[in-house]
Amino acid sequence: MFANIVVLVIVLALAILFGWLTYRAVRAKALWVKIVGGLLGGIATLLFAAVTVIFAKGMFDLYRTYPVAAVNVTIEGTPEQIARGEHLAGFLCASCHSLSGELPLTGGKNLSEDSGLPLGDVYPPNITPGGKLKELQDADVFRIIRTGVRPNGQLTAMGFFPLRALSDDDAKAIIAYLRRAPAVENVRPSMNASPLLVAFVGLGFISAPGADKPIQPVTAPPKAVTVEYGKYVADFGDCRGCHGEKLDGNAPPPAPPGASNLTVIVPKWSKDDFFKTMRTGIDPTGHQVQPPMPWQTIGKLDDVELEALYLYLHSLEPITPNK
Numbered sequence: 001m002f003a004n005i006v007v008l009v010i011v012l013a014l015a016i017l018f019g020w021l022t023y024r025a026v027r028a029k030a031l032w033v034k035i036v037g038g039l040l041g042g043i044a045t046l047l048f049a050a051v052t053v054i055f056a057k058g059m060f061d062l063y064r065t066y067p068v069a070a071v072n073v074t075i076e077g078t079p080e081q082i083a084r085g086e087h088l089a090g091f092l093c094a095s096c097h098s099l100s101g102e103l104p105l106t107g108g109k110n111l112s113e114d115s116g117l118p119l120g121d122v123y124p125p126n127i128t129p130g131g132k133l134k135e136l137q138d139a140d141v142f143r144i145i146r147t148g149v150r151p152n153g154q155l156t157a158m159g160f161f162p163l164r165a166l167s168d169d170d171a172k173a174i175i176a177y178l179r180r181a182p183a184v185e186n187v188r189p190s191m192n193a194s195p196l197l198v199a200f201v202g203l204g205f206i207s208a209p210g211a212d213k214p215i216q217p218v219t220a221p222p223k224a225v226t227v228e229y230g231k232y233v234a235d236f237g238d239c240r241g242c243h244g245e246k247l248d249g250n251a252p253p254p255a256p257p258g259a260s261n262l263t264v265i266v267p268k269w270s271k272d273d274f275f276k277t278m279r280t281g282i283d284p285t286g287h288q289v290q291p292p293m294p295w296q297t298i299g300k301l302d303d304v305e306l307e308a309l310y311l312y313l314h315s316l317e318p319i320t321p322n323k
Protein backbone atom coordinates (compact mmCIF):
# COMPACT_ATOMS: atom_id res chain seq x y z
CA MET A 1 0.00 0.00 0.00
CA PHE A 2 2.80 2.45 0.98
CA ALA A 3 4.65 1.97 -2.33
CA ASN A 4 1.41 2.60 -4.20
CA ILE A 5 0.78 5.85 -2.30
CA VAL A 6 4.31 6.98 -3.25
CA VAL A 7 3.63 6.16 -6.93
CA LEU A 8 0.34 8.07 -6.79
CA VAL A 9 2.05 11.13 -5.28
CA ILE A 10 4.80 11.00 -7.94
CA VAL A 11 2.44 10.82 -10.94
CA LEU A 12 0.25 13.55 -9.45
CA ALA A 13 3.33 15.74 -8.88
CA LEU A 14 4.44 15.16 -12.50
CA ALA A 15 0.97 16.11 -13.78
CA ILE A 16 1.10 19.36 -11.77
CA LEU A 17 4.71 20.06 -12.81
CA PHE A 18 3.94 19.63 -16.53
CA GLY A 19 0.75 21.66 -16.12
CA TRP A 20 2.76 24.48 -14.66
CA LEU A 21 5.47 24.22 -17.38
CA THR A 22 2.75 24.28 -20.05
CA TYR A 23 1.25 27.39 -18.50
CA ARG A 24 4.70 29.04 -18.48
CA ALA A 25 5.35 28.05 -22.12
CA VAL A 26 2.01 29.40 -23.36
CA ARG A 27 2.71 32.71 -21.64
CA ALA A 28 6.28 32.94 -23.06
CA LYS A 29 7.12 35.76 -25.49
CA ALA A 30 8.75 33.69 -28.26
CA LEU A 31 6.16 32.16 -30.58
CA TRP A 32 8.05 28.87 -31.06
CA VAL A 33 8.22 28.36 -27.28
CA LYS A 34 4.45 28.95 -27.08
CA ILE A 35 3.71 26.38 -29.80
CA VAL A 36 6.31 23.66 -29.14
CA GLY A 37 6.33 24.04 -25.35
CA GLY A 38 2.54 24.34 -25.15
CA LEU A 39 2.00 21.27 -27.33
CA LEU A 40 4.56 18.98 -25.71
CA GLY A 41 3.78 20.23 -22.21
CA GLY A 42 0.06 19.84 -22.86
CA ILE A 43 0.48 16.24 -24.01
CA ALA A 44 2.66 15.38 -21.00
CA THR A 45 0.18 17.05 -18.64
CA LEU A 46 -2.75 15.11 -20.08
CA LEU A 47 -0.77 11.87 -19.99
CA PHE A 48 0.22 12.17 -16.33
CA ALA A 49 -3.25 13.42 -15.38
CA ALA A 50 -4.76 10.31 -17.03
CA VAL A 51 -2.27 8.01 -15.25
CA THR A 52 -3.09 9.74 -11.95
CA VAL A 53 -6.82 9.21 -12.42
CA ILE A 54 -6.40 5.54 -13.44
CA PHE A 55 -4.03 4.84 -10.57
CA ALA A 56 -6.25 6.58 -8.02
CA LYS A 57 -9.24 4.58 -9.26
CA GLY A 58 -7.25 1.31 -8.97
CA MET A 59 -6.25 2.13 -5.40
CA PHE A 60 -9.81 3.10 -4.53
CA ASP A 61 -11.21 -0.18 -5.92
CA LEU A 62 -8.57 -2.26 -4.13
CA TYR A 63 -8.50 -0.61 -0.72
CA ARG A 64 -12.00 0.74 -0.16
CA THR A 65 -14.58 -1.00 2.01
CA TYR A 66 -17.20 -3.10 0.21
CA PRO A 67 -20.72 -3.87 1.42
CA VAL A 68 -20.85 -7.10 3.42
CA ALA A 69 -23.76 -8.83 1.65
CA ALA A 70 -26.28 -10.56 3.89
CA VAL A 71 -26.20 -14.37 3.73
CA ASN A 72 -27.83 -17.05 5.80
CA VAL A 73 -25.78 -20.23 5.85
CA THR A 74 -26.46 -23.33 7.90
CA ILE A 75 -24.42 -26.44 7.25
CA GLU A 76 -25.60 -29.89 8.24
CA GLY A 77 -22.23 -31.56 7.78
CA THR A 78 -23.63 -34.96 6.76
CA PRO A 79 -21.08 -37.50 5.46
CA GLU A 80 -22.53 -37.14 1.90
CA GLN A 81 -22.21 -33.36 2.07
CA ILE A 82 -18.60 -33.55 3.27
CA ALA A 83 -17.74 -36.07 0.52
CA ARG A 84 -19.35 -33.84 -2.12
CA GLY A 85 -17.43 -30.85 -0.71
CA GLU A 86 -14.13 -32.71 -0.75
CA HIS A 87 -14.67 -33.65 -4.39
CA LEU A 88 -15.56 -30.07 -5.35
CA ALA A 89 -12.71 -28.52 -3.34
CA GLY A 90 -10.26 -30.82 -5.16
CA PHE A 91 -11.68 -29.62 -8.45
CA LEU A 92 -12.27 -25.91 -7.72
CA CYS A 93 -9.91 -24.78 -4.96
CA ALA A 94 -6.82 -27.04 -5.02
CA SER A 95 -5.44 -25.62 -8.28
CA CYS A 96 -4.77 -22.34 -6.42
CA HIS A 97 -4.82 -23.09 -2.70
CA SER A 98 -2.29 -25.96 -2.79
CA LEU A 99 1.27 -26.19 -4.06
CA SER A 100 0.72 -29.73 -5.33
CA GLY A 101 -2.69 -29.00 -6.87
CA GLU A 102 -4.16 -31.62 -4.50
CA LEU A 103 -5.95 -31.43 -1.14
CA PRO A 104 -5.41 -30.33 1.62
CA LEU A 105 -5.65 -26.60 0.93
CA THR A 106 -2.51 -25.49 2.77
CA GLY A 107 -1.77 -22.49 0.53
CA GLY A 108 -0.52 -22.08 -3.00
CA LYS A 109 2.13 -20.28 -4.99
CA ASN A 110 2.12 -16.61 -5.90
CA LEU A 111 -0.31 -16.14 -8.78
CA SER A 112 1.94 -13.37 -10.14
CA GLU A 113 4.45 -16.05 -11.16
CA ASP A 114 1.90 -17.79 -13.38
CA SER A 115 0.84 -14.56 -15.03
CA GLY A 116 4.48 -13.79 -15.88
CA LEU A 117 3.88 -10.17 -14.80
CA PRO A 118 5.13 -8.36 -11.68
CA LEU A 119 1.70 -8.10 -10.04
CA GLY A 120 3.02 -8.28 -6.46
CA ASP A 121 2.25 -10.87 -3.79
CA VAL A 122 -0.99 -12.69 -4.58
CA TYR A 123 -0.67 -15.88 -2.53
CA PRO A 124 -3.73 -18.10 -2.08
CA PRO A 125 -3.63 -18.66 1.70
CA ASN A 126 -3.82 -21.79 3.83
CA ILE A 127 -7.56 -22.37 4.26
CA THR A 128 -7.39 -25.50 6.44
CA PRO A 129 -8.72 -25.25 10.03
CA GLY A 130 -5.09 -24.49 11.03
CA GLY A 131 -5.01 -21.40 8.76
CA LYS A 132 -7.39 -18.62 7.68
CA LEU A 133 -10.42 -20.82 8.24
CA LYS A 134 -10.23 -20.45 12.02
CA GLU A 135 -10.86 -16.68 11.67
CA LEU A 136 -13.94 -17.14 9.48
CA GLN A 137 -17.57 -18.11 10.14
CA ASP A 138 -19.39 -20.33 7.62
CA ALA A 139 -21.25 -17.28 6.27
CA ASP A 140 -17.93 -15.44 5.80
CA VAL A 141 -16.49 -18.28 3.70
CA PHE A 142 -19.70 -18.44 1.66
CA ARG A 143 -19.47 -14.69 1.01
CA ILE A 144 -15.77 -14.91 0.06
CA ILE A 145 -16.56 -17.69 -2.44
CA ARG A 146 -19.29 -15.56 -4.07
CA THR A 147 -17.92 -12.00 -3.84
CA GLY A 148 -14.40 -12.06 -2.39
CA VAL A 149 -15.37 -9.68 0.45
CA ARG A 150 -14.05 -10.33 4.00
CA PRO A 151 -16.30 -9.87 7.06
CA ASN A 152 -14.70 -6.43 7.62
CA GLY A 153 -15.57 -5.27 4.07
CA GLN A 154 -12.02 -5.61 2.73
CA LEU A 155 -11.70 -7.05 -0.78
CA THR A 156 -9.59 -10.22 -1.14
CA ALA A 157 -8.09 -11.38 -4.42
CA MET A 158 -10.81 -14.08 -4.44
CA GLY A 159 -13.03 -11.25 -5.70
CA PHE A 160 -11.14 -11.45 -9.03
CA PHE A 161 -12.29 -15.08 -9.47
CA PRO A 162 -15.72 -15.23 -7.86
CA LEU A 163 -17.57 -18.55 -8.08
CA ARG A 164 -20.94 -17.11 -8.96
CA ALA A 165 -22.32 -20.08 -10.90
CA LEU A 166 -21.70 -22.63 -8.14
CA SER A 167 -24.98 -23.59 -6.44
CA ASP A 168 -25.63 -22.70 -2.79
CA ASP A 169 -25.73 -26.40 -1.91
CA ASP A 170 -22.37 -27.06 -3.57
CA ALA A 171 -20.78 -24.00 -1.93
CA LYS A 172 -22.09 -25.21 1.46
CA ALA A 173 -20.71 -28.70 0.78
CA ILE A 174 -17.27 -27.16 0.22
CA ILE A 175 -17.51 -25.31 3.54
CA ALA A 176 -18.62 -28.54 5.27
CA TYR A 177 -15.47 -30.21 3.92
CA LEU A 178 -13.19 -27.27 4.85
CA ARG A 179 -14.31 -27.46 8.49
CA ARG A 180 -13.46 -31.16 8.72
CA ALA A 181 -10.22 -31.09 6.73
CA PRO A 182 -6.97 -31.75 8.64
CA ALA A 183 -5.60 -28.62 10.37
CA VAL A 184 -2.22 -27.66 8.92
CA GLU A 185 -0.19 -24.66 10.04
CA ASN A 186 1.38 -22.83 7.16
CA VAL A 187 1.46 -19.07 6.67
CA ARG A 188 1.62 -17.51 3.19
CA PRO A 189 2.50 -13.82 2.68
CA SER A 190 -0.56 -11.56 2.61
CA MET A 191 -1.71 -9.74 -0.50
CA ASN A 192 0.55 -6.92 -1.65
CA ALA A 193 -0.56 -5.38 -4.94
CA SER A 194 2.24 -3.98 -7.09
CA PRO A 195 1.74 -0.65 -8.92
CA LEU A 196 1.12 -2.66 -12.12
CA LEU A 197 -1.73 -4.59 -10.49
CA VAL A 198 -3.17 -1.28 -9.20
CA ALA A 199 -3.00 0.12 -12.75
CA PHE A 200 -4.69 -3.02 -14.19
CA VAL A 201 -7.50 -2.66 -11.65
CA GLY A 202 -7.80 1.05 -12.47
CA LEU A 203 -8.03 0.25 -16.19
CA GLY A 204 -10.63 -2.47 -15.52
CA PHE A 205 -8.42 -5.30 -16.94
CA ILE A 206 -8.76 -6.97 -13.55
CA SER A 207 -11.98 -6.47 -11.64
CA ALA A 208 -14.10 -7.84 -8.82
CA PRO A 209 -17.44 -8.09 -10.61
CA GLY A 210 -19.52 -9.34 -7.68
CA ALA A 211 -18.01 -7.39 -4.78
CA ASP A 212 -20.60 -4.59 -4.81
CA LYS A 213 -23.65 -6.72 -5.47
CA PRO A 214 -26.08 -8.55 -3.22
CA ILE A 215 -25.72 -12.35 -3.22
CA GLN A 216 -28.44 -14.14 -5.21
CA PRO A 217 -29.45 -17.73 -4.46
CA VAL A 218 -28.16 -20.24 -7.04
CA THR A 219 -29.73 -23.66 -7.53
CA ALA A 220 -28.30 -26.47 -9.67
CA PRO A 221 -30.31 -28.91 -11.79
CA PRO A 222 -30.40 -32.43 -10.32
CA LYS A 223 -27.07 -34.22 -10.75
CA ALA A 224 -27.54 -36.54 -13.72
CA VAL A 225 -26.22 -37.17 -17.23
CA THR A 226 -28.23 -34.34 -18.84
CA VAL A 227 -27.43 -31.35 -21.02
CA GLU A 228 -28.69 -29.04 -18.22
CA TYR A 229 -26.35 -30.51 -15.65
CA GLY A 230 -23.51 -30.37 -18.20
CA LYS A 231 -24.14 -26.66 -18.69
CA TYR A 232 -24.01 -26.22 -14.91
CA VAL A 233 -20.61 -28.00 -14.82
CA ALA A 234 -19.30 -25.84 -17.70
CA ASP A 235 -20.49 -22.73 -15.83
CA PHE A 236 -18.98 -23.43 -12.41
CA GLY A 237 -15.93 -25.02 -14.07
CA ASP A 238 -15.37 -21.67 -15.82
CA CYS A 239 -14.78 -23.05 -19.33
CA ARG A 240 -16.04 -19.67 -20.60
CA GLY A 241 -13.25 -17.84 -18.75
CA CYS A 242 -10.82 -19.08 -21.43
CA HIS A 243 -13.01 -20.45 -24.25
CA GLY A 244 -15.28 -17.37 -24.40
CA GLU A 245 -18.94 -16.71 -23.62
CA LYS A 246 -20.07 -18.86 -26.57
CA LEU A 247 -17.26 -21.44 -26.05
CA ASP A 248 -16.07 -20.68 -29.58
CA GLY A 249 -12.53 -19.81 -28.49
CA ASN A 250 -13.12 -16.07 -28.52
CA ALA A 251 -12.35 -14.73 -25.06
CA PRO A 252 -11.08 -11.17 -24.63
CA PRO A 253 -7.85 -10.56 -22.66
CA PRO A 254 -6.80 -11.08 -19.89
CA ALA A 255 -7.94 -14.63 -20.87
CA PRO A 256 -4.92 -16.53 -22.21
CA PRO A 257 -4.87 -16.78 -26.02
CA GLY A 258 -5.14 -20.02 -28.00
CA ALA A 259 -8.15 -21.69 -26.39
CA SER A 260 -9.91 -23.99 -28.87
CA ASN A 261 -13.35 -23.57 -30.43
CA LEU A 262 -15.23 -26.19 -28.39
CA THR A 263 -18.38 -25.87 -30.52
CA VAL A 264 -16.46 -27.33 -33.48
CA ILE A 265 -14.06 -29.77 -31.78
CA VAL A 266 -16.19 -31.62 -29.23
CA PRO A 267 -19.15 -32.43 -31.55
CA LYS A 268 -16.65 -34.44 -33.66
CA TRP A 269 -15.60 -36.53 -30.65
CA SER A 270 -17.20 -39.61 -29.14
CA LYS A 271 -17.80 -39.75 -25.41
CA ASP A 272 -14.71 -41.97 -25.10
CA ASP A 273 -12.58 -39.44 -26.99
CA PHE A 274 -13.69 -36.73 -24.57
CA PHE A 275 -13.08 -38.84 -21.46
CA LYS A 276 -9.62 -39.91 -22.71
CA THR A 277 -8.60 -36.33 -23.54
CA MET A 278 -9.65 -34.98 -20.14
CA ARG A 279 -8.19 -37.89 -18.16
CA THR A 280 -4.90 -38.41 -20.04
CA GLY A 281 -4.21 -35.07 -21.73
CA ILE A 282 -3.87 -36.75 -25.14
CA ASP A 283 -6.59 -35.92 -27.68
CA PRO A 284 -7.90 -38.29 -30.45
CA THR A 285 -5.32 -36.96 -32.95
CA GLY A 286 -2.48 -37.82 -30.52
CA HIS A 287 -1.90 -34.15 -29.66
CA GLN A 288 -0.73 -33.47 -26.09
CA VAL A 289 -3.11 -30.84 -24.70
CA GLN A 290 -1.06 -27.79 -23.81
CA PRO A 291 -1.20 -25.54 -20.73
CA PRO A 292 -2.95 -23.44 -19.57
CA MET A 293 -5.77 -25.88 -20.52
CA PRO A 294 -6.36 -27.45 -17.05
CA TRP A 295 -7.18 -31.01 -18.24
CA GLN A 296 -5.63 -32.53 -15.07
CA THR A 297 -8.21 -30.64 -13.02
CA ILE A 298 -11.13 -31.23 -15.38
CA GLY A 299 -10.21 -34.93 -15.42
CA LYS A 300 -11.01 -35.03 -11.68
CA LEU A 301 -14.72 -34.56 -12.43
CA ASP A 302 -16.62 -37.76 -11.71
CA ASP A 303 -18.12 -39.84 -14.53
CA VAL A 304 -21.58 -38.30 -14.23
CA GLU A 305 -20.24 -34.73 -14.34
CA LEU A 306 -17.87 -35.46 -17.20
CA GLU A 307 -20.49 -37.24 -19.29
CA ALA A 308 -23.01 -34.44 -18.67
CA LEU A 309 -20.35 -31.92 -19.71
CA TYR A 310 -19.73 -33.95 -22.87
CA LEU A 311 -23.46 -34.05 -23.67
CA TYR A 312 -23.72 -30.28 -23.22
CA LEU A 313 -20.66 -29.47 -25.39
CA HIS A 314 -21.77 -32.03 -27.96
CA SER A 315 -25.17 -30.34 -28.17
CA LEU A 316 -23.70 -26.93 -29.09
CA GLU A 317 -24.40 -25.44 -32.52
CA PRO A 318 -20.96 -25.20 -34.28
CA ILE A 319 -19.82 -21.59 -34.54
CA THR A 320 -17.37 -21.12 -37.41
CA PRO A 321 -15.05 -18.10 -37.43
CA ASN A 322 -16.53 -16.38 -40.49
CA LYS A 323 -20.13 -16.49 -39.29
Ligand code: HEC
Pocket (backbone or CB within 6 Å): 089, 092, 093, 094, 095, 096, 097, 111, 122, 123, 124, 125, 127, 132, 136, 141, 144, 145, 150, 155, 156, 157, 158, 161, 163, 174, 190, 191
Ligand atom coordinates in the same frame (compact mmCIF):
# COMPACT_ATOMS: atom_id res chain seq x y z
C1 HEC B 1 -7.64 -18.56 -9.15
C2 HEC B 1 -7.11 -18.91 -7.87
C3 HEC B 1 -8.05 -19.23 -6.73
C4 HEC B 1 -9.04 -20.20 -6.69
C5 HEC B 1 -9.45 -21.12 -7.82
C6 HEC B 1 -9.58 -20.15 -5.37
N1 HEC B 1 -8.96 -19.19 -4.62
FE1 HEC B 1 -9.42 -18.67 -2.68
N2 HEC B 1 -7.98 -17.22 -2.74
C7 HEC B 1 -7.15 -16.94 -3.80
C8 HEC B 1 -6.24 -15.88 -3.44
C9 HEC B 1 -5.16 -15.27 -4.32
C10 HEC B 1 -6.54 -15.52 -2.11
C11 HEC B 1 -5.83 -14.49 -1.25
C12 HEC B 1 -6.63 -13.25 -1.23
C13 HEC B 1 -5.99 -12.09 -0.55
O1 HEC B 1 -5.05 -12.25 0.26
O2 HEC B 1 -6.47 -11.01 -0.84
C14 HEC B 1 -7.65 -16.38 -1.70
C15 HEC B 1 -8.27 -16.33 -0.45
C16 HEC B 1 -9.26 -17.18 -0.01
C17 HEC B 1 -9.84 -17.19 1.32
C18 HEC B 1 -9.37 -16.37 2.51
C19 HEC B 1 -9.74 -14.94 2.49
C20 HEC B 1 -9.11 -14.27 3.68
O3 HEC B 1 -9.83 -13.99 4.62
O4 HEC B 1 -7.92 -14.00 3.63
C21 HEC B 1 -10.79 -18.17 1.35
C22 HEC B 1 -11.68 -18.57 2.53
C23 HEC B 1 -10.80 -18.78 0.04
N3 HEC B 1 -9.87 -18.16 -0.77
C24 HEC B 1 -11.61 -19.84 -0.31
C25 HEC B 1 -11.58 -20.48 -1.55
C26 HEC B 1 -12.38 -21.65 -1.88
C27 HEC B 1 -13.32 -22.34 -0.91
C28 HEC B 1 -12.09 -21.98 -3.17
C29 HEC B 1 -12.71 -23.09 -4.00
C30 HEC B 1 -14.12 -23.08 -4.08
C31 HEC B 1 -11.11 -21.01 -3.65
N4 HEC B 1 -10.81 -20.13 -2.63
C32 HEC B 1 -10.59 -21.01 -4.93
C33 HEC B 1 -7.15 -17.58 -5.03
C34 HEC B 1 -8.00 -18.59 -5.42
Ligand code: HEC
Pocket (backbone or CB within 6 Å): 233, 234, 237, 238, 239, 240, 241, 242, 243, 256, 257, 258, 259, 260, 262, 265, 266, 277, 283, 287, 288, 289, 290, 291, 292, 293, 294, 298, 309
Ligand atom coordinates in the same frame (compact mmCIF):
# COMPACT_ATOMS: atom_id res chain seq x y z
C1 HEC C 1 -7.15 -21.43 -18.18
C2 HEC C 1 -7.79 -21.47 -19.47
C3 HEC C 1 -8.69 -22.62 -19.82
C4 HEC C 1 -9.77 -23.10 -19.12
C5 HEC C 1 -10.31 -22.62 -17.78
C6 HEC C 1 -10.34 -24.16 -19.93
N1 HEC C 1 -9.61 -24.32 -21.08
FE1 HEC C 1 -9.91 -25.77 -22.49
N2 HEC C 1 -8.28 -25.08 -23.54
C7 HEC C 1 -7.51 -24.00 -23.18
C8 HEC C 1 -6.43 -23.86 -24.16
C9 HEC C 1 -5.36 -22.78 -24.15
C10 HEC C 1 -6.61 -24.89 -25.11
C11 HEC C 1 -5.72 -25.22 -26.30
C12 HEC C 1 -4.73 -26.28 -25.85
C13 HEC C 1 -3.95 -26.88 -26.98
O1 HEC C 1 -3.98 -26.35 -28.09
O2 HEC C 1 -3.29 -27.91 -26.75
C14 HEC C 1 -7.78 -25.63 -24.69
C15 HEC C 1 -8.28 -26.75 -25.36
C16 HEC C 1 -9.42 -27.45 -25.01
C17 HEC C 1 -9.96 -28.58 -25.73
C18 HEC C 1 -9.39 -29.14 -27.03
C19 HEC C 1 -8.21 -30.01 -26.78
C20 HEC C 1 -7.65 -30.56 -28.07
O3 HEC C 1 -6.69 -31.32 -27.96
O4 HEC C 1 -8.15 -30.25 -29.14
C21 HEC C 1 -11.07 -28.99 -25.06
C22 HEC C 1 -12.00 -30.13 -25.44
C23 HEC C 1 -11.24 -28.13 -23.92
N3 HEC C 1 -10.22 -27.20 -23.90
C24 HEC C 1 -12.27 -28.21 -23.00
C25 HEC C 1 -12.41 -27.38 -21.88
C26 HEC C 1 -13.51 -27.52 -20.95
C27 HEC C 1 -14.66 -28.49 -21.05
C28 HEC C 1 -13.29 -26.57 -19.98
C29 HEC C 1 -14.13 -26.28 -18.73
C30 HEC C 1 -14.43 -27.39 -17.87
C31 HEC C 1 -12.05 -25.87 -20.32
N4 HEC C 1 -11.56 -26.40 -21.50
C32 HEC C 1 -11.47 -24.86 -19.56
C33 HEC C 1 -7.65 -23.20 -22.07
C34 HEC C 1 -8.61 -23.40 -21.07
